[in-house]
Amino acid sequence: MxxxxxxxxxxxxxxxxxxxxxxxxxxxLEADATIPAEFILLEHFLDRIDEDVEQRMGVYLRRIQGKHGGWPLYHDGAFDISASVKAYFALKAIGDDVDAPHMRRAREAILAHGGAERANVFTRFQMAIFGEVPWRATPVMPIELVLMPRAGFFSIWNMSYWSRTVVTPLLVVRAVEAQAVNPRNISIQELFVTPPEKIRDWNHGPFRSVWGRLFTGIDKVIRPIEPFMPAKLRKKAIQAALDFIEPRLSDGGLGAIYPAMANVVMMYRALGVSDDDPRARQAWQALLDLIVTHGAESYCQPxxxxxxxxxxxxxxxxxxxxxxxxxxxxxxxxxxxxxxxxxxxxxxxxxxxxxxxxxxxxxxxxxxxxxxxxxxxxxxxxxxxxxxxxxxxxxxxxxxxxxxxxxxxxQSSNGGWGAFDVDNNLDALNHIPFADHGALLDPPxxxxxxxxxxxxxxxxxxxxxxxxxxxxxxxxxxxxxxxxxxxxxxxxxxxxxxxxxxxxxxxxxxxxxxxxxxxxxxxxxxxxxxxxxxxxxxxxxxxxxxxxxxxxxxxxxxxxxxxxxxxxxxxxxxxxxxxxxxxxxxxxxxxxxxxxxxxxxxxxxxxxxxxxxxxxxxxxxxxxxxxxxxxxxxxxxxx
The missing domain is CATH 1.50.10.20 (Glycosyltransferase)
Structure with missing residues (x-):
């Protein structure tokens, strides 16, 4: 003893x-390669590049590259296509030579796993923002969803807290089809097995249920209709999104989680809000506060x-x-x-x-x-x-x-507790094309x-x-x-x-x-x-x-x-x-x-x-x- x-x-x-x-x-609190990679890409979206921070994040990303050539989602984990695409994209953005050994290994691994077209929905949104894939590569998510009351099946109020805060500013970004400044004109077309313009169907599954197939069919029906949404309705929906977001802004950012915080920053830029606007300044500072530095390395916490x-x-x-x-x-x-x-x-x-x-x-x-x-x-x-x-x-x-x-x-009706909500368990929502991560909800x-x-x-x-x-x-x-x-x-x-x-x-x-x-x-x-x-x-x-x-x-x-x-x-x-x-x-x-x-x-x-x-x-x-x-x-x- x-x-x-x-x-x-x-x-x-x-x-x-x-x-x-x-x-x-x-x-x-450390996550995988995706968060620092997304931060680098956000700086290039905005053309607010901090060379020193990006180079230190580059050191971090190179260090955690897996033996398989790509990037895992956790220490010593298997290759992950989405994390690998983002990490490669970020390293190329900060100036890594595509013929450098680590970049070549990453590219070969990505192509061997089906190419960037196999990445998840959030990665495809990132690529669409940079013009690497057409917007049709992303699921149909009309901004008008924010107008839907909770009784509506696809209402944001039926989603978890994290989904609600991530999705709402992202719907605005998608509605205006925001485009990155991308001052260095970085492109990652070499990561695609099939050229993006030739890909007809981006909702390739795998589908986890009959619901998944049904919602994919609905996606195909709505897609040609969405461009004809009335302009007044779209304007009203964007304002409703802002009315949701802005009371929830704080020094911790929207929802105090990186994806929602970053989406707010992109949303304000896409809407023409000045970087000097107090809302935009607060949203940007919240992201900077997540950066951790150890000597030559930096990473961004989630x-x-x-x-x-x-x-x-x-x-x-x-x-x-x-x-x-x-x-x-x-x-x-x-x-x-x-x-x-x-x-x-x-x-x-x-x-x-x-x-x-x-x-x-x-x-x-x-x-x-x-x-x-x-x-x-x-x-x-x-x-x-x-x-x-x-x-x-x-x-x-x-x-x-x-x-x-x-x-x-x-306490939820089944006797258990969720993390943030009561009875947030409309499981069918986890099967819409947008929810390929399967975590749109917060059940007990x-x-x-x-x-x-x-x-x-x-x-x-x-x-x-x-x-x-x-x-x-x-x-x-x-x-x-x-x-x-x-x-x-x-x-x-x-x-x-x-x-x-x-x-x-x-x-x-x-x-x-x-x-x-x-x-x-x-x-x-x-x-x-x-x-x-x-x-x-x-x-x-x-x-x-x-x-x-x-x-x-x-x-x-x-x-x-x-x-x-x-x-x-x-x-x-x-x-x-x-x-x-x-x-x-x-x-x-x-x-x-x-x-x-x-x-x-x-x-x-x-x-x-x-x-x-x-x-x-x-x-x-x-x-x-x-x-x-x-x-x-x-x-x-x-x-």
Whole structure:
């Protein structure tokens, strides 16, 4: 146990040093090649080229090129046609010679996989903006859709928050058929197997259902009609789009996510708005704030994650400072007092965002980012609520009460919780030609639902029992045949199983419940020989759940936390997992982890939270130490 305590002390010290003066934490959030590539192309769209930034992003893009010649969607991943086309396009734009070895390898790989014509819808929009493909290469998405009420099948109000904010400015860009300035006249025609002007059918599938074929047929019917839409109606629709977008603009940008933010910048330029206009300046600055630089490299984050990072780090620090051998308890309490104050200031109490369409609950949530008040995040709110309750339930009483009220109001009719909306589950929309990424919606998921159950169970209010029970019933229905749970917002089955086992424990299910026993058996079956656990993003694409060729700190922490929540603190599997974490820690108190550990859209967009490798191992080690010293040996909290 002395080694465990030493590891806790070192990890605690690292996080202490990383806390900001005002009490919060924020770590880098990294995606794949597409975001920095799109930023470079955006600069060329606008002719606002920052040569220094672009060259540093070029260094980053060259470094992450895969051995297959193209670019993957996550560390050590398979070739992805869309990411590869964008990365090649961006590198050519900043001046890379097409005959350079890395460009030649990329081009050969792209052509071998069917050429740029096989790229996804968002990439085809990018190419249309630069005149590389005709606009008919993009699905029909009339701007008039924004005029459609929620009762309309194709209404933007039936889409998820991220889809709504990404699509609305993009519809304007498409309506006016915006064209990039492209000052260097960069073209990528060499990436096409068939010349774009000769391609008749761009909606080539694969179609996931009969719905897909039906909507493709509708696309073909509407396409010749769209140019004849009345000019007054189109003008009204563009104004309606602006009326939606502009109240939601902030220093964090529209929706505080890169695609929506970039589309707003392009929209304003396409509408002739000056770059000096306050709206355009604010939208552009929000993008610049996403850039991260390390020496000769830069990349653009998809968004920032301060609230999420702060809540999770705070929970790890609370765990480290409790028990019979706490780590710097007084100093930690002072730190967390500042953290709680910082979080309370950011609770959204007076803005009814898009989520209010389907609930009468008062505002009370937290957004994921610094500034995104229209779109509080259910997952963040539950985790912040748990932290505030553990930090000081009396001082944080009002904030916890409003969070509880909002979380209860956000429960969907099937008992689960989505990330941002209630009952956002019109699945047929995922089969329209525009939605080839299959993530247009925000239905309930096991991991988010588990967090809400954990929060409400931690509060232990009798009047919440029905809400909790309906949530538990949803989780039990979602269990996979092998005993695991799908993670959705984290990688992947280990993440989902950890989330749910914590919730079931907090909700009071017996540790011998069949669902818990099956989950434990599965977790133990995928433990690696070195005692750790590993899983990468390939499991979102059909790879065996819970398996990888190396153990990872975040995955090992999740698995051990899950087993401890299931009452197996004394099992050999937990002991081996803890030993693996201790052995993997560096002399500087940090753990290292290159593989991505989360997902935006499965098979399309993945994420690497740089803080996961540090605060989750600290949480697991501290929990293990505390349980070993506890009389009951039971995990008391839902996380």
């Amino acid at each position: 002395n080694q465990v305590q030493s590891a806790i002390k070192s990890a605690h010290s690292v996080l202490t040093q990383k806390q900001k003066k005002d009490g919060h934490w924020v770590f880098e 968004c920032v994650s301060p609230v999420w990072d702060t809540a999770l780090t705070g929970l790890a620090m609370v765990e480290a400072s409790t028990g019979s051998r706490p780590t710097a308890p007084e100093a930690t309490r002072d730190m967390l007092g500042k953290t709680a104050a910082w979080l309370r200031e950011r609770q959204i109490l007076d803005i009814k965002g898009d989520w209010a369409m389907n609930t009468k609950a008062r505002p009370g949530g937290w957004a994921f980012q610094y500034d995104n008040d229209y779109y509080p995040d259910v997952d963040d709110t539950a985790v912040v609520g748990m932290l505030l309750h553990r930090e000081d339930p009396k001082a944080n009483k009002e904030a916890i009460a409003r969070a509880r009220e909002w979380i209860i109001g956000m 998921t096991a991991d988010v639902s588990a967090r809400c159950i954990s929060f409400l169970s931690q509060l232990a209010l009798p009047e919440d029992r029905d809400v909790i029970d309906r949530g538990v019933a949803y989780l039990l229905q979602e269990q996979e045949k092998d005993g695991s749970w799908f993670g959705r917002w984290g990688t992947n089955y280990i993440y989902g199983t950890w989330s749910v086992l914590c919730a079931l424990n907090a909700a009071g299910l017996d540790h011998d419940h069949p669902a818990i026993s099956r989950a434990v058996t599965w977790l133990e079956s995928v433990q690696r020989e070195d005692g750790g656990w590993g899983e990468d993003c390939a499991t979102f694409e059909g790879a065996p759940p819970g398996r990888y060729h190396e153990s990872l700190p975040s995955q090992t922490a999740w698995a051990t936390l899950a087993l401890m929540a299931a009452g197996r603190k004394d099992s050999p599997a937990v002991a081996r997992g803890i030993a693996s974490l201790v052995a993997a820690q560096g002399e500087d108190g940090e753990w290292q982890e290159k593989p991505f550990n989360a997902v935006g859209f499965p098979k399309v967009f993945y994420l690497r939270y740089h803080g996961y490798r540090q605060f989750f191992p600290l949480m697991a080690l501290s929990r293990y130490r505390n349980l070993a010293a506890s009389n009951s040996g039971k995990v008391e909290y839902g996380f």
